Amino acid sequence: MTAGVPVAGSGLRFCANLGWLFGEVPFEQRFDAAAAAGFTGVEYGSPYEYAPADLRRWLKDAGLRQVLVNSPVGPAGSATEGGTACLPDRIGEFRDSVTKALDYAVELDCPLVHLRAGTPPAGLPRDAAFAQYVANVDWAARLASTAGVRLVLEAINSRDLPGYLLQTQEQSAAVVAAVGGDGVGMLLDLYHCQMSQGDLSTRLETFMPLIAHVQVADVPGRAEPGSGEIAWAFVFDRLRTLGYAGWIGCEYTPAGGTADGLGWLTRFTAPRDDSAHP
Numbered sequence: 067m068t069a070g071v072p073v074a075g076s077g078l079r080f081c082a083n084l085g086w087l088f089g090e091v092p093f094e095q096r097f098d099a100a101a102a103a104g105f106t107g108v109e110y111g112s113p114y115e116y117a118p119a120d121l122r123r124w125l126k127d128a129g130l131r132q133v134l135v136n137s138p139v140g141p142a143g144s145a146t147e148g149g150t151a152c153l154p155d156r157i158g159e160f161r162d163s164v165t166k167a168l169d170y171a172v173e174l175d176c177p178l179v180h181l182r183a184g185t186p187p188a189g190l191p192r193d194a195a196f197a198q199y200v201a202n203v204d205w206a207a208r209l210a211s212t213a214g215v216r217l218v219l220e221a222i223n224s225r226d227l228p229g230y231l232l233q234t235q236e237q238s239a240a241v242v243a244a245v246g247g248d249g250v251g252m253l254l255d256l257y258h259c260q261m262s263q264g265d266l267s268t269r270l271e272t273f274m275p276l277i278a279h280v281q282v283a284d285v286p287g288r289a290e291p292g293s294g295e296i297a298w299a300f301v302f303d304r305l306r307t308l309g310y311a312g313w314i315g316c317e318y319t320p321a322g323g324t325a326d327g328l329g330w331l332t333r334f335t336a337p338r339d340d341s342a343h344p
């Protein structure tokens with residue numbers, strides 16, 4: 067099954083998030099596992115525990131493309147677990163994190179960096195945090211453009227990450243618009259959008275000009291598409307008819323074995339026959 071390239075004429079491209087999929091094997095073996103399952107592209111949040119040369123070798127040996135990495139964040143549970151981009155008192159730390167992310171992106175020939183926004187601490191008004199985020203994204207986008215990298219911004223639902231700065235697609239789009247240019251786009255994670263707002267098809271249509279990357283998981287439970295409430299055949303058909311040409315990141319917790327759970331890729335991506343739905 068060719069999971070990573072356009073699936074059987076679907077016109078859609080899926081990449082495996084190795085931070086979530088193929089957890090049955092150690093990280094360095096997930097590249098071969100993804101390729102064996104048919105993926106040709108991968109993404110993961112944190113490459114920073116590994117030397118770029120090792121990552122490059124694992125990608126090359128498995129014949130994979132690096133599609134996206136995240137900017138570095140602090141330890142889980144720390145004030146910077148969501149990043150430093152909106153924190154006025156951490157501008158030096160933020161700029162160092164962007165430089166590191168871009169170094170890795172260039173080494174891995176990775177076109178996208180997800181710039182985490184961060185969580186404003188108590189006492190920092192959200193509008194001040196937003197203003198700092200816009201200024202930092204603008205600075206980072208200028209630097210990223212010189213490296214041939216595009217930044218993407220992702221809204222995260224407030225149940226999973228309480229207080230995170232970007233909670234709605236409209237907020238992400240507002241920052242992209244405020245920075246302007248082509249150096250920044252939206253990462254529309256359909257799991258977070260469904261958890262926070264719903265109305266997936268209309269938001270895909272509204273923000274399509276700004277969407278540079280999509281991620282998928284079902285709701286509730288963040289498992290494979292088809293395990294929850296989202297009508298994936300309709301959503302993937304909407305992505306196709308809207309002309310979405312980016313990758314779709316599979317960022318979910320497999321209900322069972324990763325490879326055994328990939329049947330949804332063909333089940334939901336065949337072009338729809340609307341003759342039955344006039």
Ligand SMILES: O=C(O)C(=O)[C@H](O)CO
Pocket residue numbers: 111136180220222255258281317
């Ligand atoms: O949490 C998510 O949905 C993300 O995509 C973040 O980048 C963490 O992986």
Ligand SMILES: [Mg+2]
Pocket residue numbers: 220255281317
């Ligand atoms: Mg995501």
